[in-house]
Amino acid sequence: MQISDLPYADPGVPDARSGPRFLLWLGRNQISGQARSFAWGLLHFASVMALPFAVGSAVQAVVDRSGGRLALSGVLLVLSGVAIALGDTMLHRTAVTNWITAAARVQQLLARKTAQLGSALTRRVAAGEVVAVSTGDVEKIGWFVEALSRFLAAAMTVVLTCVALALYQPALAVVVAIGVPVLALGVLPLLPKATQLADVQREKAGRATELAADTVAGLRVLRGIGGEELFLTRYREASQEVRKAAVRSARMWSVISAVQVLLPGLLLVAVVWYGIGLVRDGRIQIGELVTVYSAVMLMTYPLRHFEEIAMAYSFSRPSARRAARVLSIERATDGSGELDDAKAEGDLYDPVTGLLAPAGRLTAVVCGDPDEAGRLAERLGGHPALDEPVASVRLGGIPLDELPLAAARAAVLVQDKDPVLLSGTLSELLDVPASGQVGAEEALAAAECADVLDALTQAAIDDDPMQAPITERGRSLSGGQRQRLALARSLVTDPEVLVLDEPTSAVDSHTEARISEGLRKLRQGRTTVVLTSSPLLLDRAERVVLVHEGEVAAVGLHRELVHSEPRYRAIVTRETEAEQEAYIQQTYEETEESA
Template identity: 80%
Template sequence: MQIQDLPYPDPGVPDARSGPRFLLWLGLNQLGGQLKSLAWGLLHFLSVSGLPFCVGFAVQAVVDRSGARLTLAGGLIALCGLGIAVGDTMLHRTAITNWITAAARVQQLLARRTAQLGSALTRRVAAGEVVAVSTGDVEKIGWFVEAVSRFTAAALTIVFVCVALVVYEPALGIVVAVGVPVLALAVLPLLPRATRRADFQREKAGRATELASDTVAGLRVLRGIGGEDLFLDRYRRASQEVRRAAVRSARMWSMISAIQVLLPGLLLIAVAWHGVHLAREGRITVGEMVTVYSAVMILTYPLHHFEEIAMAYSFSRPSAKRAAGVLALERATDSKGSREAEAPTGDLYDPSTGLLAPAGRLTAVVCGDPDAAGVLAERLGGHAAASSDLPSALLGGVPLDELPLDSARGAVLVQDKDPVLLSGSLRELLDVPSSGGVSAEDALAAAQCGDVLDALAQGSLDAEDPMDARITERGRSLSGGQRQRLALARSLVTDPEVLVLDEPTSAVDSHTEARIADGIRSLRQGRTTVVFTSSPLLLDHADRVALVHEGEVAAVGVHRELVHSEPRYRAVVTRETDDEAPAHDRRHVKQLNELDDLEDIEETA
């Protein structure tokens, strides 16, 4: 796999049982790239390690005054230099390719899993954690995958050089063969502590990222209540905790690096002292002593890769564990499904609560617990957690978790109470998969987005058409009500068979809300629509209203009947007690009559 071939046509099915298994799966899926990197790494390291033998051969040729052998030594040194240059260049090229392609594979897997889970992802994993996994963790995982082949080449080179030294000069070679493994394994006792400190640093960094993300998302509210300084102090404390954790982690790794410098130095001293002693006794030649000394000095280069692989694994293991944790998440609806690809039509029914949304009707659902309402809305869309024991919702009598993922999502669209607007133009925002039955203009009109278009046109100097005006990330330049109406328009454009809306008008004023209710009813005529709300204006436009109390449908009817006959319904919708009910009934009837009069005036105009 080359960089120009990215993205992968199919990134594969990861082994997400644990972090190490995930790393192993990544390495096996890039076996070809790993073998290429290993081959070039062996050429590079062996060429580097061959220099001491060439130098020792040349020194001995000078001592013996042999011009032929000196010429041969020069040719061997030039050949080693060529091998070093070519091997290093190609090693870097293949290693970086392994890094980038591994990171790209992980990012594709995370993107695919995020798309499958949808809004359920951030309810099971913190948003800051998702951001950290898809950015910093991906880089660390790629680093380890890239470092494996270089480490393997360095380890094989060290074994080869130690064997060669034992054969070349046993008296000194045995000292090197015993000392080098000690150097390579000396830092192992420090790795667990270094890993724990690195994990602690990563945990602190994830919390700081999550805090920063939440602060930016709520910046408008913070400014409104004057809370910027409070959250700034919180983030400052969090960032200082990250800094202290990073310093503690760096101290441990600096100690490991110091050991990697100290112990090879002691080995060099031992080899030099023993070699001089043997040379004085005439047991070895000067050239042999220079060869062994130079070989030990050169071995410090591949030995550094032992430290690198230890660091790479220590940092990548928790990163791989977090990535595997996200990739292991499942939705209740199977990705392939056991039914035919074509989605069924008919009534939408939830066996757990007994909620029925008749086909082609506008059904409103009143639920006193907002969290329970959100869970029920997700279950109606087939997005329930895989760990849930509740049965799947049925569409036309077919369980949604038996449908292929694409069919289930094409049939039922769920807009949660906090929809996200991606950055880009308004035209791009509304360019979503749809039936083609609803135009962008009709959807914007139904969602009462006229003032939003005017605001976008005024705020964009280079866009003549409001549809080409830019929307900032998450729509932060717009008010909460404007963002909510644009998200509603996007949902209406898709024109799904079933549309589930969770509090779609909670941030708009009553007059706009009444017009939106009428627009939804008109635009969704003949389509199944479920609205979770407690707004009397939306409830009065519904064909059918269901009260969900303590996990079950407690009452079904129309709004004007339920508000008089069902105390539990009245308590949720009006937030008034039974003692206040008579007075409220009169006020409520008056408000509805005024609303009817307003609608008659608008129709006449």
């Protein structure tokens, strides 16, 4: 896989049972890239380790006054230099390719999972954690994948060098054979503590990122209630905890680095001290001592990759664990009974609450608890919460979870109470999968977006509001304007079933009245469910359902329920308990008089 071939046509099905399994799965999917990187790395490191033999041979040739061996040593040095440059260049190229392609695979997997779960994802995983996984964690995972092949090449080079030294000069090879394992394994006792500190740092950094994302997302509300200073103080404290954790982790890694400098230095001292004695006794030649000394000195280069792979794994392990946790989230059922040819149409029925939304009619649902309304909207879209009973909503008698995801998405569209607008132009915002029966102008008119179009015209090219830029999340617009544009986008889609959660909570009553009339006319003959407590929307509904404590408590028209159902009236009119009792007493007295 090359960078030019990205994105992947199919990133595959990840093994998300744990972080290490996920890393192993990534490695298995990059066998060819890892093999190329290993081969170039082996050429590079082996060429580096060939330099001591060439230098030692040249020194001995000078001592022996052999011009032929000196020339041969020079040729070997030139060839080693060329091989070092070529191997290093290609190793860097292939290793970075492994890094980028692995990161791209993870990002595609996360994007696919986000598309599958939609807004239900943030109900199961904090939004800040999703941001942390898709940014910093992806980089750490890619780092480990990139470092793995270089480490394997370095380890193989160390083994081959030790074997070559044993054959070249057995007397000094004894010192090397004892010292090299100490160099490679000397830092192992320190790694568990370093890994633990790195995990703590990553965990604190993840929490700080979550807090920052949540604070930015709710900044407008925080400013409205004067709470931004409180949250900024919390973020400062979280940021300081990250800094302290990073300092503690860096201290441990600096100790590891110091040990990896100290141990090779001690080994070099031992080699020189022992080698000088062997030269004095005439057991080895000066050129052989130079060769072994240079080899031990240069061996610290590939041995440094032992520290890097340990550091890369310690940082990537918690990142892989978080990525695996997000990627392991699935729909409420496994969809093993998918009905490929079934046509999703008919009445919408929720077996958990008993809610029935007849086909082709506008049904309004009143919930006393806003959180309950949000959970009901998610369930109607086929995404029940994890702590809810797994009972799939049925559309025309067919469970949504047994439909292919694309078919379920096309049949039922849920608009949250806080919909997101992506950056781009208004034309791009409304360029969504749609039936083609509702045009952009009709949808904008039904959502009462005339004033929004006027505002966008001022920033548009050639006074065309459809080409006006919309900033990320629509931050340049007011809450009511964002809500109406989101409603227009949903109306353009024109699904078989449209579920709207408080679609007019941020607009004034006059605009709300016009929107309710436009919604009723545009969705004529289509199934629409509106979760709201607005009397204006409720009065336009063909069927009103009261959901109380998780069950359907009453069904009728708005004007009927206001008089016959005290719980409904309390929610819609915001009555106090005293007003409810007075109303009940008045109704009782009127009934007695008429009798």
